[in-house]
Structures are given as structure tokens and as C-alpha cells.
Amino acid sequence: MTAKIKPSKGAPYARILGVGGYRPTRVVPNEEILKYIDSSDEWIRTRSGISTRHWAGPQETVAEMSVEAAGKAIADAGLTAEDVDAVLVATVSHFKQTPAIATEIAHRLGAGKPPAFDISAGCAGFTYGLTLAKGMVTEGSAKYVLVIGVERLSDLTDKEDRATAFLFGDGAGAVVVGPSDVPAIGPTVWGSEGDKAETIKQTLPWDVYRGANPEDVRFPAITQEGQAVFRWAVYEMAKVAQEALDAAGITADELDAFIPHQANMRIIDSMIKALKLPEHVAVARDIETTGNTSSASIPLAMERLLATGQAKSGDTALVIGFGAGLVYAAAVVTLP
């Protein structure tokens, strides 16, 4: 017989309850990057908008930075680690494929025995995680979900590649997603375009080292086809951002903040033009002093926008992540 199964009971809606970030202590100016590439401070600034970035030291591991950022997000949400009942970690720079780093982070936080796993979705990893967290909270499989974006991209940077040496940074950002009486995370517009998988990629797979003399094989790095990625990011992602606004029933005039993945200042500037965002919208430009931190960039930028008073709790923000895959995810959220 088909027995009657009790359904799970979730919250009516979900919201971001708190945000926190961790930036490595070492600040790396463009001058240091220029030791390895033939370029100039002006070239780097005009092509990317980046003046400094943070690179992690040996003690600032993926787990350590995550624990720091998560602790701040949990406190910001007015909760304690024991309240967290799921941990999702978006990253591409944790160098063990198994086990997931999420379980170690959950344990070190003192979160008990929550479900914990990693997400591989490039620079869209955080917004993918946010979408999963919202689903878990409203479906009832978790009440408070910790979503972390963390990267040590300096480990995957070819410091002699003049097209990318200056681009990447390290850091961690986290949010806690929990129950809400009103909608505070809009519908996610997300997807992938696998036909463009080659435009942003790790140069070599890890198994290239099998049987090889490590000295003969260059360590893998992230490369990208700049023009193709720029075109996709600006014009295709502006359409996705607009779809996310439409899906949430929000007009650009109603937005208080725009927090795109911090890929490149030129992409951010051109997206604003393509989206025709009104002047009053606060735009996250954390990339200038943080570089591109992939999945960590949106929560880090969100934290800074709130900390500097450019946006405030309760404001309506559009977030969009996009990157290697190619993958993307956008949604309108109420800021914590």
C-alpha cells in the first residue's frame, strides 16, 4: 500500500539575516604585481579598476577565512553557531576534492552535525548557494542555512600572465539565510551555457600530475578569453539581471543597491549602462581594493556596502553572480 507520508513544513518565505566577511591581512598593490609582468599601474587600473587586492598568508586557509566570515555573519544575524543547521560552501580553490571543506568549517564553528557540502559554480557559486538555502528554508529541511563564498585565487593565479596576474584576490564572505514572514529573496534567474565552457577555465586538470615529474608541469591557473567574457558578462548578464527584476516585480527605480559579482570594474560600469540603472542606486565597487574573489565577491561587497553606509538594512538589492561554466544566477534580495 502507499502509506501517507507526512510533508515537511517550511517557513513561508526566506531572507538574509546576517552577513560577514574576512579579508586577508596582506594588501598587495599593483606595484608588486608589476614585478612579474610587463605592464603599468595605469594599464591595470584602466582595464580592471583594481588598485589593490588581498592575498592570503599560509595561516589564512580556505577553512580559516570561512570560519572568520561565518562567525561574523552568525553574530550579525543575532544567532549562535548551534543555531546553524546547514552549511553550504561555494569555492573553486579548496584543493581537496573530498571531503568537502564545508564539514570541517561546520565542525570548527561548533555547529553540531548539520548537513554540509561544497558547491562548484565558479563566480556564481554564492548566488547558487543563496538559491539552495532559500529552497531549504521554505521547504523545511533547514531553518538557518549558512552560505559561504571563499577563495584563495592567488593559489590559482599565473603571476606571469599579464592578462590575469592582477585580477584575482583572496577572501571569504558569508550570509545566514533564515525564515521570513514576507518575501525577501525574489525568484532566482539562473542557468548555464556549457558551449562557452572554454572561455574561463583552469589551465590543466589535476591528474596531469599523475606519473609526471612535478617540476616539468606548471601549476594550474585560471585563464580567460577577455573579450568574449566581457561581451557575455555585460550584455547577456544585463538581460539576466533585468529578468530577475521582472521576476521579482521590481523596477530599477525601486532598487536601492546593485551588487554584481566583482569581476572587473569595466564590466560593472558597462552593466549599469546596459541596465539603465538610475543614479540613486548604490553600486558595489569593492573590486577596487579587493580584486576579483570569485564566489566570495558578492557577500564581501554586500558587507562593505552596508558597513560604509552606502546601503542599509532593509534596502532592496539586485545580486548577480556569473562566471566559469559559464554559469549565472541573479535575484532581488532585501539586505540584512
Place this chain on the structure above:
Amino acid sequence: MAATQEEIVKGLAEIVNEIAGIPVEDVQLDKSFTDDLDVDSLSMVEVVVAAEERFDVKIPDDDVKNLKTVGDAADYILKHQA
């Protein structure tokens, strides 16, 4: 109706002026986007997308790198416009 070479150059000049702030009279057939007009690789993408819209033509990423001069772009558009 398809645009003439003269119309295309005039259109490109307006686009380059809008995106890179270069005076329209400087945008001539023999001028290199990068070396003469200071249009960098990312601005070039913006120029290409604006030209696609204006002249109803598709310019794939692989072809963009071959468009070194204003003349290259005008010829490409002349040949490929719908």
C-alpha cells in the same frame, strides 16, 4: 537598405565618439582602433556590440580580433550586413 561605406564610417565615428570620447573627425578608414584611437580591447567589444545593433550585423568574438582599423570594420560590416 544596406549602408554605404561612407555611412558606415560615419556611424562608427559616432559610436567611437560615444564610447571612447574620440572626436568624430579623427575616425578615418586608415586609423587603428588601438594605436591611433586609444580604443582598448574592452572598449572595442562595446564598439562592436553598438555596431551590430546599428548596422544589423553579427560580429562573432573570433572575428573581432581581425578588425584592426576603421577600414577593416567598415569592410566587414559592408560584407556581412543583412
